[in-house]
Amino acid sequence: MSSMHGSTQEVLADWAVRLAEAELRDVLPRRWAHSQGVARRASELARILDRDADLLAAAAVLHDVGYAPRLAATGFHPLDGARFLRDEHGADERLVRLVANHSFALLEAEERGLREELGAEFPLLEEPLLVDALVYSDMTTTPDGCPTTAQERVAEILGRYGADSIVGRFIRRASPEIFASVERVEAALAAQPR
Template structure:
């Protein structure tokens, strides 16, 4: 299913994306999302639940963009791409946020997209535990509402693409990876971080309702 022509972003698409400051396009995705979906499918489309989860996260992100008032094209594109580092051809360090971000950078994607992928869902805590913080630090860690929205989308979609509660999702991840996993080791720091993200996003969603 891999298509080499999908692994780079066309120059005209990057020009249409414009500068790194996002235009707020509530509820609308665009050319960046279209390219991201094609790339994600080429890399993850044969990976069963990983692809189902990716599709669910992208759908969730698209639905969050309007209520949160963030750039739908950027958010949804990052959602399609957030787990591409799991694709076997991309695995270098074995840390999927970093491997995904590195692939995007090598293939001409905007640095802001790579940064969102690199830091999604509290990746910085796992990177620190694994001695990868310096490698991750080459990417921007923007800590914005849009970044929170990406993490919230990831943390409210289960492995098979079903919508779940953030606490249930986090518990499932810890159980699936096991008590000796990197996720378990950083739980004292990452768990509170993810709960804080969920509270922030849900507060904004309640205000927008």
């Protein structure tokens, strides 16, 4: 999948939904519900992203594909998902980098001893609004795919994983950045006419 513009962008989003569904629906139905909810949240941001709306939609539905058991080579879903998209599907580089780095994954990679590996293979995108939009979409969606606040989502993650787990340590470190991303997206939405 090379970089797409115009009506071919819709092809990217449709392909992403089919791929995420194939990898997640049967083996991880709750993760699939979350991914669909994140995609719905992303669709609410189309008016602030213009040409990148479909790229965000694709990243939103695919951001957790690395949780699929058959793809879990390292056990770190952003890295496993990005490698799968790159290696098995030749996916758009921006899409792969968004999946690899979604929701401040570099901080969790650091907790797992994978920061250098993730950063070397999949550098951060220098597109702040697009990166923030994926954080917003993910971190304002419950595990069941319903809208929530970022504060409630962080609390839910801490409750599910425990404060002293790898994920708990990561989410505590990342929460100020998560909240700032959400605030920037909310400000961009407020500034944009409906």
